Amino acid sequence: MLSALRRVPFAVQVLLALVLGIALGIVARQMGGTTDDPNWLAVTLDTIGSTFVTLLRTIVPPLIILAVISSIASLRNVSNAARLAGQTLLWFAITALVAVAIGIGLGLFIRPGLNSGVDPSTAADPSTHGSWLAFLESLVPTNFLGLTASTSADDAGVLSTSLSFNALQLIVIAIAIGVAAVKVGKSAEPFLAFTQSALDIVLKVLWWVIRLAPLGTVGLLGNAVYSYGWTTIGALGKFTLAIYIGLALVLFVVYPVLARAHGLSVVKYFSGVWPAVQLGFVSRSSMGTMPVTQRVAESNFGVPRHYASFAVPFGATTKMDGCAAIYPAIAAIFVAQFFGVDLGITDYLLIVFVSVIGSAATAGTTGATVMLTLTLSTVGLPLEGVGLLLAVDPILDMGRTATNVAGQALIPAVVAKREGILDEERYNEPRGLGGFVAPEFRSAAELAADADRDASAAEDDSAGRKPASVTAP
Structure with missing residues (x-):
């Protein structure tokens, strides 16, 4: 049976997993159970999905550190390295500006906060907030590995400590080490050789994890259908519709137009970015999807590794057209309409400013809620409005993350094309629907x-x- 499964194209496996995950999620809902006491199928789906995401997130820290150090070492002979970084930031800002304009337009046209039927008692101030100070503080590493620890107690009073990493701090650390290695010169060559060798090993392990994507997709999507379904939309139907229309316009109109304007095939863009989009949709994590997004940029789009290993990790922390542009714009308008607050032109300009510049303030945190609180506080809207939207946030987060990673893969390709370093032959190579163009799937002649x-x-x-x-x- 395993040999027969290997003959099924990887992309087909993912598509089948999407269908199977939805079906199993529906079955799990029919079996009953509660959040505190889920049935056995729901527990199994949750375990499979969370395990897969954990594997992806585990490999992110070494991938960021090794890839950024190696990319800086590779860029030492590139005369336009600073220009590459500047162009990346510029196009991040341009696409964010377009996305937030779409969000504001939809919010004013659909008016989701009027006659929504949402229970005002659900308004609540969130436990986490975004701030400009938090962004500045996050630039300074708290320790060599950028690790943070948090302690929590369960219902029985048992304490547990968990570790997490700050992606932005890891990038800062890796940039410092990479620049120092380049400045040291010849004596750093053994270290750089070791770094490149370690990166190759990490990438091989990453491919083993990616091969588990169909299984992870079944668990993640099945658990999402069981946990949230589509019945939780309820009174927030207009708000949910506005968000998904905005995400669709960015993903299926803005990004294709941008690709086509730079002479890139739209069909190849969608088929190439599919692995990252589908994983982002079910995992709801740009950082968890980041290894796949980087692989898409390099293997499917032909972005040079020395540039992709800088642009993609940086984009995974700051390039969020779904979470940091579309969502906070429409959500802020919803909160203003719900509480009867009239917004003026200055308020809309502030929303644009926060969406274009402020997404970096969510780096290293759980994005959308923090970004929304930053937007609301900047505009002067009540933070209690965040609680009104929490019921549908998991459903919205799937689409937001899929849009995020699609942009995080496209911008490096656009910049590489503009700078003349894109491997267009690789970009245009034949591939199945959503399949990778990678050594594991390529012919001997291509290798x-x-x-x-x-x-x-x-x-x-x-x-x-x-x-x-x-x-x-």
């Missing part, structure tokens, strides 16, 4: 061509020549 290109690049480096493909046209 030989890649080996020739790598050998040629190595000869250029050893001779002290800069490859022509990395210079701006």
